[in-house]
Amino acid sequence: MADPLLEVDDLVVEYATDAGEVRAVNGVNFTLGAGEFLGIVGESGCGKTTLLFAVAQLLSPPGEVVGGKVVFRGQDMVRLDSGELQSMRWRDYSLVMQSAMNALNPMKSIGAQFTDTLQAHEKVSKDDIRKRSIEVMELVGIDPAHLQSYPHQLSGGMRQRAMIAMALLFTPQLVIMDEPTSALDVVAQQSLMTKIKDLQRSLGFAVIFVTHDMSVVSRYSDRVLVMYAGQVAEAARTDAVFERPLHPYTRGLMNAFPSVRGPRRELAGIPGSPPDLARPPSGCRFHPRCPAVMPVCLEREPELYPVDGGEVRCLLYTEHAEGAV
């Protein structure tokens, strides 16, 4: 296989708080090939947004990368200085934030914000800016007339599309998306996801897509990374995860949303709430909420074990499981 586009190696991010160091991301590893669609799933507070910010090098104090590497196209982003990062942002990779209303500048029209982005990287003529802006607006399916509009004049779905248009101004190789659809209605969500997938197929960029909703990733991603309490709980191909989820947490997530079709059955969800990362539980971090907990889980911290082509952080898939069930 060729060198991956992005390689995250044993990444550790800590926040300095009054209560001590909080490890929001704890030893995360993953690779992303060119043109691949990776879904990262987890509850709020599991560290998924922190992970994205670390990858994009947007962390601000008190958050800090204290260990590991983020290798993007052969360069370790953690070591780059802000000037080098600035020249890469938007051009080589871009970020679509959760809430476009807060991410777009309310005082500037969409077109003016596109112009800023383009001019930050290269000397471009007004004509080229216009042409490119119209192109990307058409790509995401908004009438280019809205280049003159201000963010408040657009609906939620259109704002998210405008954000995506902005992310595509330079045709980057990597687009990072932080819950771009979670503020939207079902119909708008559906059409936006279809659009993202179409664009990804035709333009060939790689996507890291963060969400808490398993149903969103199920249709669109190639691989899924399930995060729990700052760690990867399970990583595998999407179809494998949906056919046979290994980690009890993944099973819980899958069992947490009702279906519009098929038999109506009672769902259990996942009892309890994610742990306080300042004081993570002993042993397996999921054990207080786990339906399949074994005595050994309280003491022994599981590693990522390879199972069926994927990886899972659960002692059920080790020799400890025998006799304990």
Next chain:
Amino acid sequence: MAEPLLRAVDLTRHFRLGGLLSKHTLHAVDDLDLTINEREIVALVGESGSGKSTVARLLARIYNPTSGEIYYRGRPLHSLRSRKDQLWYRGEVAIVLQDPFSAFHPVFRIAHGVMRNLALHRPDLSPAERRREAERVCEAVGLTPRMLDRYPYEMSGGERQRIGFAQALAVQPKLILADEPVSMLDVSIRVGVLNMMAGLRDREGVSLLYITHDLASARYVADRIVVMYAGQLVEEGPTETVLANPKHPYTQLLLSAAADPSEKDAEIAADSGEPPKVIDPSEGCRFRWRCPYAIEKCELLTPRPTPIGPTQVACHVAVAAAERAANPDADPAANPASNPASNPASISK
């Protein structure tokens, strides 16, 4: 038929836009008929901007209707004028708000809101009884009584949303209006809140109006579904009937948009439209711009909810198809074959 718990007739709410001299009005809710029976969960489904939150606020008397009337146990709401009557109604009908992060006063402990509701609505309780009652409602929503002594910032979103329900329950309501109670919550916590809602109906005999844009969760808890579009009712009926065979094209669209992990290659509607802002509307179906089946009649005449079996549907095409299906012989060549939209098969698909 016995009088339902709550009945809204021709409920209408308009908002004037712009300044004093502006003649434009936004039609948030138009001619909505809604009934909620005892021990029933009714889901009010629609996209944002469809008027569903306005309905909740009308029913909670946060807004007054522009026209139309709401009857609670047969009593018209506009007749409830005295403080005593208003307090009575607020004790019978409680509202739970969408955003659990902004619904609580940050400087008071959680107990404050619950206890204040008890003091207002159940003055006969002594302070000790009040505390016991607060603990009871806390347990009813699946929280430990210790939570009462916490501050809002110490609680997670799911816990706060449950406290919202506990506050509502403290007044022993017969009806809870829940405005998107789970949309701000993580998927893993949603099911807990939904199960709690079903539990309230089964154990405490409470009715709920569950407002959501998520058909899947509506199906999970609701007995009946009301679908709204642009301020109007488009389809209403028993949950399973509506979802198994949606008759209105908008319900079909919503259903196809509800992503389902178990069906990887389910057909996806290519629709990217959004509900229109209904400003000074003229006659005609408000869904016609997005509707794949729209016919000429849809532009001329606003469809009214018409019964088809156990459901009510406000769609000319679906109603015509149902009528033809009911008596195929009586069908004159009124609908030429050139109009594929009137083919019943294409509607029920």
